[in-house]
Amino acid sequence: MDTIFNHKSIRKYKTDTIDDKILEKILLAGTRASNSGNMQVYSMVVTKDENIRKQLHGAHFGQNMVLEAPVHITFCADINRFNKWCEQGNAQPVYDNFLWLYNATIDAVLASQNVCIEAESHGLGVCYLGTTTYMADKIIEILELPKGVIPVTSIVVGYPDESPELTDRLPLNGVVHFEKYNNYSSDSIKDIYAEKENLPSTKKLIAENETENLAQIFTDKRYKKDDNIHFSKSFLETLKKQGFMNQ
Protein backbone atom coordinates (compact mmCIF):
# COMPACT_ATOMS: atom_id res chain seq x y z
CA MET A 1 0.00 0.00 0.00
CA ASP A 2 1.63 3.19 -1.24
CA THR A 3 0.62 5.32 1.74
CA ILE A 4 2.61 3.09 4.11
CA PHE A 5 5.69 2.94 1.88
CA ASN A 6 5.71 6.70 1.25
CA HIS A 7 5.49 7.70 4.92
CA LYS A 8 7.83 10.48 5.97
CA SER A 9 7.65 12.52 9.15
CA ILE A 10 6.70 16.08 8.22
CA ARG A 11 8.26 18.90 10.24
CA LYS A 12 7.15 21.95 8.20
CA TYR A 13 3.47 22.76 7.69
CA LYS A 14 1.32 25.16 5.69
CA THR A 15 -1.16 27.27 7.61
CA ASP A 16 -4.14 25.63 5.81
CA THR A 17 -6.68 24.19 8.23
CA ILE A 18 -8.12 20.69 7.96
CA ASP A 19 -11.73 20.28 6.87
CA ASP A 20 -13.91 18.99 9.72
CA LYS A 21 -15.28 16.11 7.61
CA ILE A 22 -11.75 14.91 6.82
CA LEU A 23 -10.71 15.24 10.45
CA GLU A 24 -13.74 13.22 11.52
CA LYS A 25 -12.91 10.46 9.06
CA ILE A 26 -9.31 10.36 10.30
CA LEU A 27 -10.43 10.03 13.91
CA LEU A 28 -12.99 7.37 12.97
CA ALA A 29 -10.17 5.42 11.32
CA GLY A 30 -8.46 5.43 14.72
CA THR A 31 -11.44 3.74 16.35
CA ARG A 32 -11.45 0.91 13.76
CA ALA A 33 -8.11 -0.42 15.07
CA SER A 34 -8.06 -3.61 17.09
CA ASN A 35 -8.11 -3.08 20.85
CA SER A 36 -8.07 -5.12 24.05
CA GLY A 37 -11.37 -6.98 24.45
CA ASN A 38 -13.10 -4.15 22.55
CA MET A 39 -12.94 -2.16 25.78
CA GLN A 40 -11.40 0.82 23.92
CA VAL A 41 -9.36 1.95 26.91
CA TYR A 42 -7.91 4.99 25.15
CA SER A 43 -8.88 8.56 24.35
CA MET A 44 -7.81 11.01 21.63
CA VAL A 45 -7.51 14.65 22.62
CA VAL A 46 -7.70 16.87 19.53
CA THR A 47 -6.30 20.35 20.09
CA LYS A 48 -6.73 23.14 17.54
CA ASP A 49 -6.85 26.18 19.86
CA GLU A 50 -3.71 28.26 19.36
CA ASN A 51 -3.24 29.13 23.01
CA ILE A 52 -3.35 25.52 24.12
CA ARG A 53 -1.08 24.53 21.25
CA LYS A 54 1.40 27.16 22.45
CA GLN A 55 1.47 25.48 25.84
CA LEU A 56 1.90 22.07 24.20
CA HIS A 57 4.72 23.56 22.12
CA GLY A 58 6.54 24.38 25.35
CA ALA A 59 5.95 20.91 26.75
CA HIS A 60 7.25 19.30 23.55
CA PHE A 61 10.67 20.97 23.89
CA GLY A 62 9.65 23.89 21.66
CA GLN A 63 9.59 21.95 18.39
CA ASN A 64 8.42 24.39 15.68
CA MET A 65 6.03 21.97 14.00
CA VAL A 66 3.86 21.93 17.12
CA LEU A 67 3.11 25.62 16.56
CA GLU A 68 2.81 25.32 12.80
CA ALA A 69 0.54 22.30 12.33
CA PRO A 70 -3.15 23.22 12.77
CA VAL A 71 -4.10 20.00 14.58
CA HIS A 72 -2.44 18.31 17.53
CA ILE A 73 -3.69 14.91 18.71
CA THR A 74 -2.67 13.41 22.05
CA PHE A 75 -3.35 9.67 22.30
CA CYS A 76 -3.95 8.60 25.88
CA ALA A 77 -4.25 5.33 27.72
CA ASP A 78 -7.61 5.84 29.44
CA ILE A 79 -9.16 3.59 32.10
CA ASN A 80 -11.13 6.51 33.55
CA ARG A 81 -14.10 6.19 31.19
CA PHE A 82 -14.24 2.40 31.49
CA ASN A 83 -14.02 2.60 35.30
CA LYS A 84 -16.88 5.09 35.45
CA TRP A 85 -19.04 2.85 33.30
CA CYS A 86 -18.25 -0.18 35.47
CA GLU A 87 -18.98 1.70 38.66
CA GLN A 88 -22.33 2.93 37.33
CA GLY A 89 -23.18 -0.70 36.55
CA ASN A 90 -22.34 -1.99 40.01
CA ALA A 91 -19.29 -3.77 38.60
CA GLN A 92 -15.90 -3.56 40.36
CA PRO A 93 -13.16 -2.55 37.91
CA VAL A 94 -9.56 -3.47 38.81
CA TYR A 95 -7.66 -2.03 35.87
CA ASP A 96 -5.47 0.41 37.78
CA ASN A 97 -2.39 -1.74 37.35
CA PHE A 98 0.60 -2.17 35.06
CA LEU A 99 -0.99 -4.84 32.88
CA TRP A 100 -3.81 -2.51 31.90
CA LEU A 101 -1.52 0.46 31.46
CA TYR A 102 0.33 -1.72 28.98
CA ASN A 103 -2.84 -2.98 27.25
CA ALA A 104 -4.21 0.56 27.05
CA THR A 105 -0.89 1.82 25.70
CA ILE A 106 -1.05 -0.72 22.89
CA ASP A 107 -4.67 0.29 22.17
CA ALA A 108 -3.72 3.97 22.01
CA VAL A 109 -0.78 3.32 19.66
CA LEU A 110 -2.80 1.12 17.30
CA ALA A 111 -5.39 3.90 17.08
CA SER A 112 -2.66 6.48 16.46
CA GLN A 113 -1.17 4.57 13.55
CA ASN A 114 -4.59 4.18 11.89
CA VAL A 115 -5.09 7.93 12.30
CA CYS A 116 -1.69 8.63 10.70
CA ILE A 117 -2.21 6.35 7.72
CA GLU A 118 -5.73 7.66 7.10
CA ALA A 119 -4.44 11.25 7.39
CA GLU A 120 -1.65 10.59 4.91
CA SER A 121 -4.09 8.99 2.48
CA HIS A 122 -5.83 12.42 2.39
CA GLY A 123 -2.58 14.21 1.48
CA LEU A 124 -1.92 15.35 5.03
CA GLY A 125 1.42 15.06 6.78
CA VAL A 126 2.02 13.86 10.32
CA CYS A 127 4.84 13.70 12.82
CA TYR A 128 4.98 11.68 16.03
CA LEU A 129 6.20 13.46 19.15
CA GLY A 130 8.37 11.15 21.23
CA THR A 131 8.57 13.92 23.81
CA THR A 132 5.10 12.88 25.05
CA THR A 133 6.37 10.46 27.69
CA TYR A 134 9.26 12.74 28.66
CA MET A 135 6.86 15.53 29.51
CA ALA A 136 3.79 13.53 30.52
CA ASP A 137 3.28 15.53 33.74
CA LYS A 138 3.21 18.86 31.87
CA ILE A 139 0.83 17.50 29.22
CA ILE A 140 -1.50 16.15 31.92
CA GLU A 141 -1.64 19.65 33.38
CA ILE A 142 -2.26 21.40 30.05
CA LEU A 143 -4.92 18.97 28.81
CA GLU A 144 -6.45 18.47 32.29
CA LEU A 145 -6.16 14.69 32.15
CA PRO A 146 -7.82 13.13 35.20
CA LYS A 147 -6.63 10.10 37.18
CA GLY A 148 -6.74 6.98 35.02
CA VAL A 149 -5.54 8.85 31.93
CA ILE A 150 -1.94 9.17 30.73
CA PRO A 151 -0.58 10.55 27.45
CA VAL A 152 1.15 7.81 25.43
CA THR A 153 2.07 9.48 22.18
CA SER A 154 1.11 12.58 20.19
CA ILE A 155 1.08 13.64 16.59
CA VAL A 156 0.80 16.90 14.74
CA VAL A 157 -1.26 16.89 11.53
CA GLY A 158 -1.46 19.39 8.68
CA TYR A 159 -0.68 20.02 5.03
CA PRO A 160 3.06 19.49 4.35
CA ASP A 161 5.27 22.42 3.46
CA GLU A 162 8.26 20.23 2.71
CA SER A 163 8.92 16.96 0.88
CA PRO A 164 11.80 15.21 2.61
CA GLU A 165 13.45 12.03 1.34
CA LEU A 166 12.44 8.66 2.79
CA THR A 167 14.44 7.97 5.95
CA ASP A 168 16.90 5.07 5.89
CA ARG A 169 16.02 1.82 7.66
CA LEU A 170 18.10 -1.18 8.71
CA PRO A 171 17.92 -4.00 6.14
CA LEU A 172 14.95 -6.31 6.70
CA ASN A 173 17.16 -9.19 7.92
CA GLY A 174 18.42 -6.83 10.63
CA VAL A 175 15.05 -6.64 12.36
CA VAL A 176 13.32 -9.88 11.30
CA HIS A 177 14.06 -13.29 12.80
CA PHE A 178 12.71 -16.51 11.34
CA GLU A 179 11.20 -19.19 13.58
CA LYS A 180 13.02 -18.09 16.78
CA TYR A 181 15.25 -15.17 17.77
CA ASN A 182 18.70 -15.55 16.23
CA ASN A 183 21.03 -13.57 18.42
CA TYR A 184 23.48 -11.25 16.68
CA SER A 185 27.16 -12.01 16.21
CA SER A 186 29.70 -9.23 16.12
CA ASP A 187 29.91 -9.64 12.32
CA SER A 188 26.17 -9.56 11.81
CA ILE A 189 25.94 -6.30 13.77
CA LYS A 190 28.59 -4.84 11.46
CA ASP A 191 26.67 -5.96 8.38
CA ILE A 192 23.29 -4.72 9.62
CA TYR A 193 24.53 -1.23 10.45
CA ALA A 194 27.02 -0.87 7.55
CA GLU A 195 24.71 0.95 5.16
CA LYS A 196 23.49 3.36 7.85
CA GLU A 197 27.04 4.10 8.98
CA ASN A 198 28.19 4.81 5.44
CA LEU A 199 25.45 7.25 4.46
CA PRO A 200 26.80 10.70 3.54
CA SER A 201 24.32 12.18 6.05
CA THR A 202 25.82 10.00 8.78
CA LYS A 203 29.37 11.09 7.97
CA LYS A 204 28.23 14.71 8.10
CA LEU A 205 26.54 14.18 11.48
CA ILE A 206 29.66 12.55 12.93
CA ALA A 207 31.82 15.48 11.77
CA GLU A 208 29.37 18.01 13.23
CA ASN A 209 29.09 16.18 16.53
CA GLU A 210 32.81 15.41 16.78
CA THR A 211 32.21 11.80 17.83
CA GLU A 212 34.02 8.67 16.67
CA ASN A 213 30.91 7.14 15.15
CA LEU A 214 27.11 7.23 14.87
CA ALA A 215 26.45 5.10 17.96
CA GLN A 216 28.16 7.72 20.14
CA ILE A 217 25.83 10.40 18.77
CA PHE A 218 22.95 8.44 20.29
CA THR A 219 24.62 7.61 23.62
CA ASP A 220 26.54 10.88 24.15
CA LYS A 221 24.39 13.53 22.45
CA ARG A 222 20.79 12.57 21.69
CA TYR A 223 19.66 10.06 24.31
CA LYS A 224 22.09 10.38 27.18
CA LYS A 225 22.37 8.26 30.31
CA ASP A 226 21.32 10.99 32.77
CA ASP A 227 18.34 12.06 30.66
CA ASN A 228 17.18 8.46 30.17
CA ILE A 229 17.30 7.78 33.88
CA HIS A 230 15.72 11.11 34.78
CA PHE A 231 12.79 10.75 32.38
CA SER A 232 12.37 7.08 33.24
CA LYS A 233 11.92 7.95 36.90
CA SER A 234 9.68 10.93 36.25
CA PHE A 235 7.42 8.96 33.90
CA LEU A 236 7.07 6.13 36.43
CA GLU A 237 6.28 8.71 39.10
CA THR A 238 3.62 10.28 36.88
CA LEU A 239 2.11 6.85 36.17
CA LYS A 240 1.80 6.26 39.91
CA LYS A 241 0.13 9.65 40.40
CA GLN A 242 -2.33 8.92 37.60
CA GLY A 243 -3.24 5.65 39.35
CA PHE A 244 -1.73 3.01 37.05
CA MET A 245 0.70 1.11 39.25
CA ASN A 246 -1.47 -0.51 41.94
CA GLN A 247 -0.60 -4.18 41.60
Add this chain to the structure above:
Amino acid sequence: MDTIFNHKSIRKYKTDTIDDKILEKILLAGTRASNSGNMQVYSMVVTKDENIRKQLHGAHFGQNMVLEAPVHITFCADINRFNKWCEQGNAQPVYDNFLWLYNATIDAVLASQNVCIEAESHGLGVCYLGTTTYMADKIIEILELPKGVIPVTSIVVGYPDESPELTDRLPLNGVVHFEKYNNYSSDSIKDIYAEKENLPSTKKLIAENETENLAQIFTDKRYKKDDNIHFSKSFLETLKKQGFMNQ
Protein backbone atom coordinates in the same frame (compact mmCIF):
# COMPACT_ATOMS: atom_id res chain seq x y z
CA MET B 1 -8.86 4.10 3.24
CA ASP B 2 -11.04 1.03 2.79
CA THR B 3 -8.55 -1.42 4.31
CA ILE B 4 -8.67 0.41 7.64
CA PHE B 5 -12.46 0.72 7.71
CA ASN B 6 -13.00 -2.94 6.75
CA HIS B 7 -10.70 -4.36 9.42
CA LYS B 8 -12.08 -7.34 11.33
CA SER B 9 -10.12 -9.73 13.52
CA ILE B 10 -10.07 -13.13 11.77
CA ARG B 11 -10.23 -16.22 13.97
CA LYS B 12 -10.65 -18.97 11.32
CA TYR B 13 -8.03 -19.55 8.63
CA LYS B 14 -7.59 -21.61 5.46
CA THR B 15 -4.52 -23.84 5.27
CA ASP B 16 -3.12 -21.87 2.28
CA THR B 17 0.40 -20.64 2.88
CA ILE B 18 1.54 -17.07 2.23
CA ASP B 19 3.82 -16.41 -0.72
CA ASP B 20 7.33 -15.38 0.43
CA LYS B 21 7.29 -12.22 -1.72
CA ILE B 22 4.03 -11.07 -0.13
CA LEU B 23 5.32 -11.88 3.35
CA GLU B 24 8.47 -9.89 2.66
CA LYS B 25 6.46 -6.87 1.51
CA ILE B 26 4.30 -7.06 4.65
CA LEU B 27 7.36 -7.13 6.90
CA LEU B 28 8.97 -4.28 4.96
CA ALA B 29 5.80 -2.25 5.55
CA GLY B 30 6.43 -2.76 9.28
CA THR B 31 9.84 -1.15 9.01
CA ARG B 32 8.44 1.96 7.30
CA ALA B 33 6.58 2.99 10.47
CA SER B 34 7.87 5.93 12.50
CA ASN B 35 10.10 4.95 15.40
CA SER B 36 12.05 6.59 18.22
CA GLY B 37 15.01 8.50 16.81
CA ASN B 38 15.17 5.99 13.93
CA MET B 39 16.87 3.63 16.36
CA GLN B 40 14.42 0.82 15.43
CA VAL B 41 14.50 -0.73 18.89
CA TYR B 42 12.16 -3.60 17.96
CA SER B 43 12.32 -7.01 16.32
CA MET B 44 9.77 -9.14 14.49
CA VAL B 45 9.97 -12.90 15.01
CA VAL B 46 8.20 -14.71 12.17
CA THR B 47 7.27 -18.28 13.02
CA LYS B 48 6.00 -20.73 10.40
CA ASP B 49 7.34 -24.01 11.81
CA GLU B 50 4.44 -26.14 13.03
CA ASN B 51 6.18 -27.47 16.11
CA ILE B 52 7.07 -24.02 17.37
CA ARG B 53 3.56 -22.79 16.54
CA LYS B 54 2.18 -25.64 18.64
CA GLN B 55 4.20 -24.38 21.58
CA LEU B 56 3.02 -20.82 20.94
CA HIS B 57 -0.54 -22.16 20.76
CA GLY B 58 -0.12 -23.45 24.31
CA ALA B 59 1.32 -20.14 25.51
CA HIS B 60 -1.55 -18.20 23.92
CA PHE B 61 -4.17 -20.02 26.01
CA GLY B 62 -4.80 -22.63 23.28
CA GLN B 63 -6.61 -20.30 20.88
CA ASN B 64 -7.34 -22.35 17.71
CA MET B 65 -6.34 -19.64 15.27
CA VAL B 66 -2.73 -19.89 16.47
CA LEU B 67 -2.61 -23.46 15.14
CA GLU B 68 -4.59 -22.70 12.00
CA ALA B 69 -2.91 -19.57 10.64
CA PRO B 70 0.29 -20.37 8.70
CA VAL B 71 2.25 -17.36 9.97
CA HIS B 72 2.73 -16.10 13.51
CA ILE B 73 4.57 -12.82 14.14
CA THR B 74 5.79 -11.78 17.58
CA PHE B 75 6.62 -8.07 17.83
CA CYS B 76 9.27 -7.43 20.46
CA ALA B 77 10.73 -4.39 22.14
CA ASP B 78 14.43 -4.97 21.47
CA ILE B 79 17.33 -3.01 22.93
CA ASN B 80 19.67 -5.99 22.58
CA ARG B 81 20.66 -5.27 18.97
CA PHE B 82 21.12 -1.54 19.60
CA ASN B 83 23.18 -2.22 22.73
CA LYS B 84 25.48 -4.59 20.87
CA TRP B 85 26.01 -2.03 18.13
CA CYS B 86 26.79 0.68 20.71
CA GLU B 87 29.21 -1.54 22.60
CA GLN B 88 31.05 -2.47 19.40
CA GLY B 89 31.42 1.26 18.72
CA ASN B 90 32.86 2.08 22.13
CA ALA B 91 29.62 3.91 23.02
CA GLN B 92 27.93 3.35 26.40
CA PRO B 93 24.23 2.55 25.95
CA VAL B 94 21.91 3.20 28.91
CA TYR B 95 18.58 2.06 27.51
CA ASP B 96 17.86 -0.69 30.04
CA ASN B 97 15.19 1.38 31.78
CA PHE B 98 11.44 1.97 31.77
CA LEU B 99 11.55 4.96 29.40
CA TRP B 100 13.15 2.87 26.69
CA LEU B 101 10.93 -0.11 27.33
CA TYR B 102 8.06 2.27 26.71
CA ASN B 103 9.63 3.86 23.60
CA ALA B 104 10.49 0.43 22.21
CA THR B 105 6.95 -0.79 22.95
CA ILE B 106 5.53 2.08 20.91
CA ASP B 107 7.98 1.31 18.07
CA ALA B 108 6.97 -2.37 18.07
CA VAL B 109 3.25 -1.56 18.02
CA LEU B 110 3.56 1.00 15.19
CA ALA B 111 5.40 -1.63 13.16
CA SER B 112 2.74 -4.23 13.96
CA GLN B 113 -0.10 -2.03 12.75
CA ASN B 114 1.67 -1.32 9.46
CA VAL B 115 2.18 -5.06 9.04
CA CYS B 116 -1.53 -5.70 9.69
CA ILE B 117 -2.78 -3.05 7.28
CA GLU B 118 -0.38 -4.14 4.54
CA ALA B 119 -1.38 -7.80 5.10
CA GLU B 120 -5.08 -6.95 4.84
CA SER B 121 -4.47 -4.97 1.66
CA HIS B 122 -3.26 -8.29 0.14
CA GLY B 123 -6.48 -10.09 1.12
CA LEU B 124 -4.98 -11.68 4.20
CA GLY B 125 -6.62 -11.75 7.62
CA VAL B 126 -4.96 -10.99 10.94
CA CYS B 127 -5.74 -11.24 14.63
CA TYR B 128 -3.86 -9.63 17.51
CA LEU B 129 -3.08 -11.84 20.51
CA GLY B 130 -3.52 -9.88 23.74
CA THR B 131 -2.24 -12.95 25.57
CA THR B 132 1.31 -11.92 24.62
CA THR B 133 1.95 -9.89 27.77
CA TYR B 134 0.12 -12.41 29.98
CA MET B 135 2.43 -15.17 28.91
CA ALA B 136 5.58 -13.19 28.13
CA ASP B 137 7.81 -15.54 30.16
CA LYS B 138 6.64 -18.62 28.22
CA ILE B 139 7.03 -16.85 24.86
CA ILE B 140 10.56 -15.74 25.81
CA GLU B 141 11.41 -19.39 26.46
CA ILE B 142 9.85 -20.69 23.23
CA LEU B 143 11.38 -18.03 20.96
CA GLU B 144 14.67 -17.90 22.89
CA LEU B 145 14.50 -14.14 23.41
CA PRO B 146 17.72 -12.89 25.05
CA LYS B 147 18.06 -10.18 27.70
CA GLY B 148 16.98 -6.82 26.31
CA VAL B 149 14.12 -8.34 24.33
CA ILE B 150 10.49 -8.65 25.45
CA PRO B 151 7.39 -9.68 23.47
CA VAL B 152 4.93 -6.78 23.21
CA THR B 153 2.18 -8.09 20.95
CA SER B 154 1.67 -10.88 18.44
CA ILE B 155 -0.48 -11.48 15.40
CA VAL B 156 -1.48 -14.50 13.37
CA VAL B 157 -1.71 -14.01 9.60
CA GLY B 158 -3.34 -16.15 6.91
CA TYR B 159 -6.15 -16.36 4.39
CA PRO B 160 -9.54 -15.90 6.12
CA ASP B 161 -11.95 -18.79 6.36
CA GLU B 162 -14.73 -16.62 7.80
CA SER B 163 -16.21 -13.21 7.13
CA PRO B 164 -17.44 -11.78 10.41
CA GLU B 165 -19.40 -8.54 10.77
CA LEU B 166 -17.61 -5.34 11.72
CA THR B 167 -17.32 -5.13 15.50
CA ASP B 168 -19.20 -2.33 17.29
CA ARG B 169 -17.32 0.71 18.55
CA LEU B 170 -18.25 3.48 20.97
CA PRO B 171 -19.53 6.60 19.17
CA LEU B 172 -16.71 8.94 18.15
CA ASN B 173 -17.65 11.55 20.76
CA GLY B 174 -17.17 8.83 23.39
CA VAL B 175 -13.43 8.58 22.75
CA VAL B 176 -12.54 11.98 21.27
CA HIS B 177 -12.11 15.15 23.31
CA PHE B 178 -11.75 18.59 21.74
CA GLU B 179 -9.09 21.02 22.97
CA LYS B 180 -8.72 19.48 26.46
CA TYR B 181 -10.06 16.38 28.21
CA ASN B 182 -13.72 16.80 29.07
CA ASN B 183 -14.38 14.48 31.96
CA TYR B 184 -17.49 12.29 31.74
CA SER B 185 -20.69 12.96 33.64
CA SER B 186 -22.90 10.09 34.72
CA ASP B 187 -25.32 10.96 31.89
CA SER B 188 -22.60 11.09 29.25
CA ILE B 189 -21.38 7.62 30.29
CA LYS B 190 -24.94 6.34 29.84
CA ASP B 191 -25.18 7.91 26.37
CA ILE B 192 -21.77 6.68 25.22
CA TYR B 193 -22.42 3.06 26.20
CA ALA B 194 -26.16 2.95 25.32
CA GLU B 195 -25.78 1.53 21.81
CA LYS B 196 -23.29 -1.15 22.94
CA GLU B 197 -25.52 -2.16 25.86
CA ASN B 198 -28.57 -2.48 23.63
CA LEU B 199 -27.03 -4.68 20.94
CA PRO B 200 -28.81 -8.05 20.59
CA SER B 201 -25.39 -9.72 20.94
CA THR B 202 -24.89 -7.95 24.29
CA LYS B 203 -28.29 -9.08 25.59
CA LYS B 204 -27.43 -12.63 24.59
CA LEU B 205 -24.05 -12.45 26.36
CA ILE B 206 -25.66 -11.14 29.55
CA ALA B 207 -28.17 -13.98 29.55
CA GLU B 208 -25.45 -16.59 28.97
CA ASN B 209 -23.19 -15.15 31.67
CA GLU B 210 -26.02 -14.57 34.14
CA THR B 211 -24.77 -11.08 35.05
CA GLU B 212 -26.78 -7.91 35.58
CA ASN B 213 -25.11 -6.09 32.70
CA LEU B 214 -22.23 -5.98 30.23
CA ALA B 215 -19.76 -4.20 32.55
CA GLN B 216 -19.97 -7.14 34.98
CA ILE B 217 -19.01 -9.53 32.19
CA PHE B 218 -15.72 -7.66 31.94
CA THR B 219 -15.05 -7.32 35.67
CA ASP B 220 -16.39 -10.69 36.84
CA LYS B 221 -15.79 -13.04 33.89
CA ARG B 222 -13.31 -11.85 31.28
CA TYR B 223 -10.74 -9.62 33.00
CA LYS B 224 -11.03 -10.40 36.69
CA LYS B 225 -9.32 -8.68 39.60
CA ASP B 226 -7.12 -11.64 40.61
CA ASP B 227 -6.01 -12.32 37.04
CA ASN B 228 -5.22 -8.66 36.39
CA ILE B 229 -3.09 -8.44 39.51
CA HIS B 230 -1.42 -11.79 38.90
CA PHE B 231 -0.47 -11.02 35.29
CA SER B 232 0.52 -7.47 36.17
CA LYS B 233 3.02 -8.76 38.72
CA SER B 234 4.33 -11.55 36.50
CA PHE B 235 4.83 -9.20 33.53
CA LEU B 236 6.73 -6.70 35.70
CA GLU B 237 8.85 -9.56 37.03
CA THR B 238 9.61 -10.73 33.49
CA LEU B 239 10.53 -7.19 32.47
CA LYS B 240 13.03 -7.04 35.32
CA LYS B 241 14.52 -10.41 34.33
CA GLN B 242 14.88 -9.22 30.73
CA GLY B 243 16.76 -6.17 31.97
CA PHE B 244 14.31 -3.34 31.35
CA MET B 245 13.72 -1.81 34.77
CA ASN B 246 17.12 -0.45 35.82
CA GLN B 247 16.36 3.19 36.50
